[in-house]
Amino acid sequence: MRDALMRTMIAAATLFLLTAPAMAQAPQLEPGEKLEKLQFPAVAMQLKGWTKFGSSHVYTLPVRAGQHVKVSFATKSKYAFLAIFDLSKPDDEAFFGTDEDGMNFETTVKENTTWLLRPYYSKVSPRRGLGAPFSVLIEPLAAAPQQPQPAAEPERPSLFPKAPPRQ
Known part of the structure; x- marks a missing residue:
């Protein structure tokens, strides 16, 4: 009985470990949001939309x-923003937001993951209207150029040859 329980617990733990990364990749959507799955672009890709509360992409x-x-x-609009989340991280904090970090984000990705890009219209600011138009430009960039190593200078022949070592 005890062995059967132990095997069941090991199987459950293994199943959890195998499915945990998949669960982390599923974003939690706000009511009315529609999810659009993108592929990393080979050239610049522009997304255009409207940050209407209750029916945003x-x-x-x-x-x-x-x-x-x-x-x-x-x-x-001064009330529309973009937040970028890393879906492989367990916390629900954005690692980039245009409300605090500026309108552009540039990085070299450190590990394979999936980002969630969430354009939104601020609900806490006094404003008029139900939303705002936006565009998001995603640009793949060439890797930062490697700094060339300075070439070692060749040894110049001396006008005065070195004396042989003394014995």
Whole structure:
């Protein structure tokens, strides 16, 4: 009986460990949000939309280690923002937000993961209207150029030859 219980617990733990990364990849959507799955672009990709409360689009973007990417957010509204989340992390804090970090985010990805890009209209600010238009530009960039190592200078022949060592 005890062995059977132990085997069941090991099987459950193994199943949890195998499915945990998959569970971390499923974003929690706000009511009315529609999920659009993107592929990492080979060239610049522009997304256009409207941050209407209750019927907005959010986007998942798979990124791979070593990719260099720039994400730019543009809107005419001072109440529309973009937040980027890493779905592989257990916390629900954005690692980038245009409300605090500026309108552009540029990085070299450190590990394979999936980002959630969430354009939103601030509910806490006094405002008029139900939403705002926005655009998100996703640009794959060439990796940062490696700094060339300075070449060692060749040894110049001396006008005065070295004396042989004394014995």
